[in-house]
Amino acid sequence: MLDKIIKVIKSNNNITGYLITETMEDSSEMFFIKKNLDMDRAKSVHHYAVTVYTDFEEDGTCYKGSSQTEIHPTMNETEIRKAIDTAAYAARYVKNPYYPLVEPRGEYKHPAAGSFSGMNASEYMNKIVKAIYKYDDFQNGGINSCEIFLNRVYTHVVNSEGVDADYEHYSCQVELITTWKEGGEEAELYKWLEYSEFNPDKLSEEVREAILICREKAIAGNTPALGKVDVILTREAVKELFEFYHRQSMASSVYNHNSTWKVGDHIQGDEVKGDLITLTLNPFMKDSTCSRGFDGDGYPLEPVTIIECGELKRYSASNRYAHYLGVEPTGSIQNMEVKGGKYSEKTLKSEPHMEIAAFSDFSVDYITGDFGGEIRLAWYYDGKERLPVTGGSISGNICAAHNEIYLSNELQKDNSFEGPMAVKILNVNVAGV
Amino acid sequence: MKVAMSDFLTTSKPLIKRLVKLLSEDYKYVSVLGTDTGGKSFQASKTGYDVSDYMFRERGFVVRVHNGTNYSEYSFNEISEDKLESIAESIRSRLGRCDEGIAVNSYEVIEEEDIKESFISDVEINPEELNPEKIIKELSAIRDEALAVSDLIANLRVAFAYQHVSKIFISGKKDLEQSYIIGESSIFSIVRRDNKVKYCYDSASGMRGYELVSEIREKYREIVDTSIKLLDSEPAIPGEYDVICAPDIAGLIAHEAFGHGVEMDMFVKGRAKGAEYIGHQVASEKTTMHEGAAAAKHMSSYLFDDEGTLGTDTVVIDKGILKTGISDLLSAMKLGTVPTGNGKRESFERKAYARMTNTFFAAGTDKYEDMLASIKYGYQIEGMYSGMEDPKGWGIQCIALLGREIRDGRFTGKLISPVLMTGFVPDVLKSISMVSDKIHLDGAGYCGKGHKEFVKTSNGGPFIKAKVRLG
Structure with missing residues (x-):
């Protein structure tokens, strides 16, 4: 055929x-x-x-x-x-x-x-x-x-x-x-x-x-209306959060004006108080259904660090868009590795916070950075007690928050993602029930 | 103009009938769904063009057999005279053979009545007859007119796509065929000022052809203007508000609340709270909701579903009372109910589930102007972005592009964006206090079950006034 x-x-x-x-x-x-x-x-x-x-x-x-x-x-x-x-x-x-x-x-x-x-x-x-x-x-x-x-x-x-x-x-x-x-x-x-x-x-x-x-x-109670509170994302939501960085660093996003990121930009800002992001694309990640030696264009793949300590080092670029931007292609790689941060999960959870275990659907807008979702299960820690809660929602914007986010130094592995077990974002809107 | 039935399926029919006969020697029930779905998608943006086959094209077959205890299925897309025996052998050797330690649910053998029917739709302007040059040029002209509106537009995309669906369903007693075209056209405007980026989009869709492009052309100015206004929007302040939901958001609520909530395969699994509320009030008396392939002529209107059941018009909620659910064939057998023709597959490669078709709230008697005037402080919510169902917990998550602030019955010009709307389904539906007198359906997106199995549906309704929680 x-x-x-x-x-x-x-x-x-x-x-x-x-x-x-x-x-x-x-x-x-x-x-x-x-x-x-x-x-x-x-x-x-x-x-x-x-x-x-x-x-x-x-x-x-x-x-x-x-x-x-x-x-x-x-x-x-x-x-x-x-x-x-x-x-x-x-x-x-x-x-x-x-x-x-x-x-x-x-x-x-x-x-x-x-x-x-x-x-x-x-x-x-x-x-x-x-x-x-x-x-x-x-x-x-x-x-x-x-x-x-x-x-x-x-x-x-x-x-x-x-x-x-x-x-x-x-x-x-x-x-x-x-x-x-x-x-x-x-x-x-x-x-x-x-x-x-x-x-x-x-x-x-x-x-x-x-x-x-x-x-x-x-056994969860209703999520209280907390106004702004520190939120800790865990599990699938962490992967979805970092997908924003992957998408914004794509040459196709830059060429199509969905991203204004330039190589050399400090994408989290110049005065970062939290952890700096390092993101590597690894086509040979073990136990990932997305691992492969070449992409859909037949371009040979190699591991490549896209973001290092908060600085955009190079675009994630398919053959076509690399040519348009005049950069070396990386090929299209779907496996993401994100380095852990300075603190342990235990330390991140030591202050009052809302730790979210499951959303109805955690949504990240890859163009604007808006994120949010209805809470299916979270634990609210008020400094004394840690109680399971459900209902309500969180909402925020990554670009407005990432000059002070904290990444746990423990890592999780979820198919095509290896990265922090937990990410703490400060002052996120929490609408209660 | 009548659309054309797939030649491939027509010529394959005798082979399929032979396969059914061959397999009937071993199985008490055998059916085959054959699909041949093509189409094209065209796109003109500020940065380039694209012409591709429609994303969900398919050509293949799925066989369903009763294996003596329950049902097994085999999907394949290569067939010829000399392959019939090997297909039959794959079915015999691979299906219905789980480990002896695994318990198995049992199902009765499907009983069918003799039926032979055909449905061939009409289309006003058949996109298959058009020159791609004409389509690209017209989309480009709309793009150029829209781009001329403002320098703030970072990118703008105008798109048209159509899907030509042809299907046959053959079993011992059924011989069904259908062919129809559905189309969608959209504009997506991204604007940027300093570090702020926003976007707006709108679409036109239905069991229609290229005439949809004229409809979307009329909307470009409003889409661009709204995207620019969104640059000054603020996030919503969390709280409970009186809102008017535009028809697309009313449709999203219908879809997420009592569309997914009454998919009866969820009843079988004990995953739907709705099963306990049949016959009970779940919404205000002003609320009536329809679901079904025969309920409207739109994106999911067909003669028969992917299990060979004829489509129907199901009244899910009648004046606030939950009447019934929507079902695939096997769930209906398990529950002892009449199947509603809602057994749909993402493609011949996937399992059939109870799925929505055209889902909408019925029109009411209120005038939109009166609804607007009745809001002291609230928002009009517009622009469907995404939704998520929770049939078990009856939670609802709807994300909309924007909310227009209303004070003392008038728009103030202020916008909030994005809008995350959550709540407990009966609370939201019981709060519906006004329903406008015209309905509108949209179907440019896709509906998933959980996080997979994407199918085309349409959703809609009138403007509705309700009380919701914004996050």
């Missing part, structure tokens, strides 16, 4: 370049209600995403038009030709500044194969089920429902310049709903887990924690 697509592309004289991403995905899925299997599913699919390019010149300026289309494996040659020709025709009117496509740069490095490699899917699925339900034996709470996806994905990128790269990776995804009833209303919390390595002990422990934290929600 790949040869057929390339042959059709080459027969169109208007096309000056192409990029094809072939993916094959094979999945096993199980859906549980309580401890019972409610449905099982399997999937075997094959996709071809094709981008065609047309270089042209107008008034002495060079442009590169492009258009992307999906070629389905069931398409006959007439359909393939129609899809490619339509894309090529449209590309002529996509008047984007010129950029070169990625050229071959020798051998690609690859992340370690991982423990799912060469797996027998059904054998692993049963082991995963056992690990998830290992500690589901509490009297007042446990797993309400759970969805398990075990995927093997083969990705193959070729382009007109000779790039030809492929790799295979595995991902285990678990959507977990836990509940707990402690006299009053039954409480519920949501948890998404994702791994590229099979580590049953870690999986069991994360599920156990998810169950036990639900117990806290079951």
Whole structure:
């Protein structure tokens, strides 16, 4: 099929370049209600995403038009030709500044194969089920429902310049709903887990924690209207917070005016009282479903520090936007590593604060820096007592706060993120119930 | 103009029927959903252009079988005469074979009635017939007119996208097919002054074609002006306020509160408080809420859902009383209720869940002017940004782009932004005191279940007056 697509592309004289991403995905899925299997599913699919390019010149300026289309494996040659020709025709009117496509740069490095490699899917699925339900034996709470996806994905990128790269990776995804009833209303919390390595002990422990934290929600009182208070973000919210820094440091964000950051900027300001941020993108992070040796353009990836001690060192730049800004590409890397700060989590929690364990949906606006969310579970510490609370919301703006934020020196690992276990932000609005 | 049914699905039908027959030798129930969904998305911004296939394109099949105890599914996208046996073998060898130590829920075999139906929609201006050059040029012209409004615009994006959905559903007794086009057009304006950045957007959408671009063209000035005014906005001071929710925010409340809240697969899991409140008052008497593929002609209007159940119009709340939920086929079987045609999949590659289609509050009798005049101090909340459901705890989180301050029944010109609205669902809905007499639906975004399974839906309603907590 790949040869057929390339042959059709080459027969169109208007096309000056192409990029094809072939993916094959094979999945096993199980859906549980309580401890019972409610449905099982399997999937075997094959996709071809094709981008065609047309270089042209107008008034002495060079442009590169492009258009992307999906070629389905069931398409006959007439359909393939129609899809490619339509894309090529449209590309002529996509008047984007010129950029070169990625050229071959020798051998690609690859992340370690991982423990799912060469797996027998059904054998692993049963082991995963056992690990998830290992500690589901509490009297007042446990797993309400759970969805398990075990995927093997083969990705193959070729382009007109000779790039030809492929790799295979595995991902285990678990959507977990836990509940707990402690006299009053039954409480519920949501948890998404994702791994590229099979580590049953870690999986069991994360599920156990998810169950036990639900117990806290079951006994939580209403969030008081605190006005402004120091807030400590934990778990998934920390990753989401640092995603703002990643997005703002992207060359594409700068080129599209979503970010005004410049290399050399002290992004937290010149008089920082708290911890300075150091953010590294590591394409080879262990146990991340996002680890890979090349990006979607076929650009070879290496670890790169984007922000060091609060200073933007370089842009996170894909091939196209690196060319536009005149900087060296880093390729598109999704794994983020953020260094811990000066203080321990215990020290950060020693003063009155609101520690948030779970939001309905912690939302960070990657353009404005506004953040907020409804509190599903938090602990309010008034200097004497630490009480679980629920309801209400927090809201603030990262840019207005990051000259004094504190990062715990203990780290957490959540699939494609490794960074502080806790982040303390001062004077955040807390709306109570 | 009638849209065209997928040739691929039409020619694949005999093969699919053979696959159903082949598998019926081993399974008491076999069905196949076939999908062929294409479309294009066009975008012109200050910094570039983009023409791509629509994000959620798909072409493939999902087989559902009753494995003797419950249901198993297999998704695939390669089919030919010589592959039929190997597909059947994959289903036999991979499905319904969990470890013996795992307990399994049981389901009855689906009983169907003979039905053969087809739905082919009309479209005013079929985007598939248009030259991409014309579309790009027109979007660029709107962009240029908008950019000319102010130097404060850092970037501005004008977009149009359409999706041509074709599906077939084949089982022992059902032979269904449908094909329709849905479209959306939007403008997104980012403005910057000193270190402050704000943005505003709006969209037009529906079971419509390229005519949506004319509609969005009329809005560009207002979108740009609002984005500039947002540069002077302040964050909301947390507290409880009287508000008027614009139709998109009314729709967001309907969607998050009693859309997700009555998805009946959540009833089966014991995850929805709504199950305990059927027949009880959950909203003010002025509140009536519809949900269903047949309830409106918009982004999620179809003949049949992804399990082959015909779409319906469900009255979820009638004058404040919670009447019923919305269900997929298997949840309805488990609960002993009639399926409502709400079994939807993100694509043929994903499981079907009970999902929303077109969700909206019905119109009331109040005049908007009277509603505005009734607010002593509060806000009009506009511009849907995001929402999150909590069917179990009945919490609600809605984030809106802005609030317009109202004092003594008039807009003061002051804006708050962003607006985080939270509360306890019945408190919010019981506080609805006025409902305007016209409704409007929007469907440019996506709806997830939890944090995945994204599908197109539409939401809307009239202007509603309520009391909410802003954060």
